[in-house]
Amino acid sequence: MxxxxxxxxxxxxxxxxxxxxxxxxxxxxxxxxxxxxxxxxxxxxxxxxxxxxxxxxxxxxxxxxxxxxxxxxxxxxxxxxxxxxxxxxxxxxxxxxxxxxxxxxxxxxxxxxxxxxxxxxxxxxxxxxxxxxxxxxxYERIKVRIDNNGKASIGVYPDVYGRQRVTVAGVKEALAQANLGNLVDDAFLETLVEAVPDRQVVFAQLHKLKINGRMRPERIISWEGKKHIPVMALVDSLHTTVTWNEGNKTITRQNLTAPGFKRGNTIYVNVEHLPVLFGGREVWNDSQNCLELMLPVANLDGQLLSGDIQRIGDTLAVPALTLAQALGERVTWRPSTAELLVHGRPAPIRMIGGQPFVTIQDIGKVYNTAAVWDDKSQSIELSYPLYTIDYSMYLDPGEEFL
Structure with missing residues (x-):
């Protein structure tokens, strides 16, 4: 063998x-x-x-x-x-x-x-x-299932041998273990435990989520015919940040705001509002029950730099400080005057949400970095350097940098 x-x-x-x-x-x-x-x-x-x-x-x-x-x-x-x-x-x-x-x-x-x-x-x-x-x-009286079509269901079954008591807390624990604990309320669970339906009861329609070519562990949920995405899946994929306003039930990213809602500890945004907050494009893959999102990002030499891409009129801009840090550039940022100095010289920037951004047209002039927009992948491809620098002019006769 x-x-x-x-x-x-x-x-x-x-x-x-x-x-x-x-x-x-x-x-x-x-x-x-x-x-x-x-x-x-x-x-x-x-x-x-x-x-x-x-x-x-x-x-x-x-x-x-x-x-x-x-x-x-x-x-x-x-x-x-x-x-x-x-x-x-x-x-x-x-x-x-x-x-x-x-x-x-x-x-x-x-x-x-x-x-x-x-x-x-x-x-x-x-x-x-x-x-x-x-x-x-x-011997499990509680069964939580997600079928191949994305239907999430829970069943409570008879205690045929008198071995196991079912409580609302136990049902909640089973749902939490399946990462579905935020989708049902206590009233629904209390009715379920009391009735013992002896069958699976569907409570949510789930869909797979792929962002920029990578499958996410989080699931999209459908309510009343509309799809909702866990916001943290977007935040994590784009290395960005958002703010949740509990009073107004809104999500803010940079200076953009859209409605959302919260279930348990999870914040959701309607797919219809994605263009407002994140831009990009979406494709529904029916055979895989999957929503594929291509969201704008900036890649530096093939590696993700930032998902905080901003559209300004007919052009796009990336975070100026993030790019400077990735390139190791010596910059001075003066928030009080909204002035960015690169090697001691003022750089052309646009202020968005209190942060400096640089457009793809100005990136080459400011950072000596090539910037090309790829519409198919929804990405700004950055490569350094745009122009080769001849450092020999900075050497003294002893081959030491001046």
């Missing part, structure tokens, strides 16, 4: 199929590479013969299994009278996943501890898993 390095061996284990059975919801979920492939409804053990919880492995697979009734001393061959159906996947200690000749029992707690599936479902699952597939059997 080939031996893999520790990291490779762990990765290979992670990439295997995995089955998760949840007793209160009477569901079996098949995962591949940590992605939910399909969910099946199942029957579980009755309270007097409960389905065991823990981690197991499929140790045997059998087509047309025979059934040996406990303590009866006879065998029921494969066929319509066999309660195991036509597929068996054993997980040890006489327990397994199998079909059934009583399809009405699916969704109920009626078995001797095994997990029953509809015959067409178990035959499908049988072909998708191997004999070493991990099977986790859990």
């Amino acid at each position: 080939p031996i893999l390095p520790d990291g490779a061996q762990a990765e290979a284990q992670e990439n295997k199929n995995q089955i998760i059975v949840n007793i209160p919801s009477r569901t079996l979920e098949l995962y591949k590479d940590n992605t939910l492939i399909k969910e099946y409804q199942i029957a579980i053990g009755k309270p007097s013969t409960p389905t065991p919880t823990g981690e197991f492995t499929i140790i045997e697979k059998e087509v047309d299994p025979a059934w040996y009734p406990p303590g009866k001393g006879y065998v029921v061959p494969s066929g319509p009278s066999n309660p195991l159906g036509y597929r068996w996947m054993g997980i040890g200690s006489m327990y397994g996943i199998h079909g059934t000749n009583a399809p009405w029992s699916i969704g109920l707690a009626v078995s001797n501890g095994c997990m029953r599936m509809q015959e067409e479902d178990v035959e499908e699952l049988f072909e998708l898993v191997n004999s070493d597939t991990l099977v986790k059997v859990e």
Whole structure:
């Protein structure tokens, strides 16, 4: 048997199929590479013969299994009278996943501890898993899910074995662990806990977010048909800052302001207001359920310099002090007179939000740096130097700088 390095061996284990059975919801979920492939409804053990919880492995697979009734001393061959159906996947200690000749029992707690599936479902699952597939059997009355279409839902399920009490605090904790804690209020959760709906209840539509070619971990949320973006995802991507006004419910960036709203500790801005605060362009990728944003940035020699790009009439400007620091230029900034000196000489600047900006037309004159606007990538590409400097004129005969 080939031996893999520790990291490779762990990765290979992670990439295997995995089955998760949840007793209160009477569901079996098949995962591949940590992605939910399909969910099946199942029957579980009755309270007097409960389905065991823990981690197991499929140790045997059998087509047309025979059934040996406990303590009866006879065998029921494969066929319509066999309660195991036509597929068996054993997980040890006489327990397994199998079909059934009583399809009405699916969704109920009626078995001797095994997990029953509809015959067409178990035959499908049988072909998708191997004999070493991990099977986790859990007892979780609260299920938080985000499906492949971005629908976020939460379910509260019956306490079939009388083992677990559900509280609003517990539901909040489950939502927080899924980074969804700011999307529902207490009244909704109290109703959910009291009703025990025994199903998943959708509470939000989520979308993926990509900014300047990079996928963000944060999600866009949709309310009343409009998409809202977590502001900190934009701030972090652009290395910029914003101010939240709790009284007016507004977001301010430089001298630009747009309405927003706050859920928990997260501030959101409507996608419709993005051009006001950040400019750029957006593309909706329906196949990936993803909003792709190209927001204006300045790159210096291929590295992000700043996302604080300002449009002034028909031109663009970058923060003068940020660029000077990146270039190592010797500058003097006098806020009281709004004067910027570069090598002792006044530089042409524009004041925005109390900070000096330099236009792309003036960057070459002020910093000897080339500036080109790339409309496709929505970026100002800066490269230094614009003109090669001959330092030999500053050398004395002994090759020392004067």
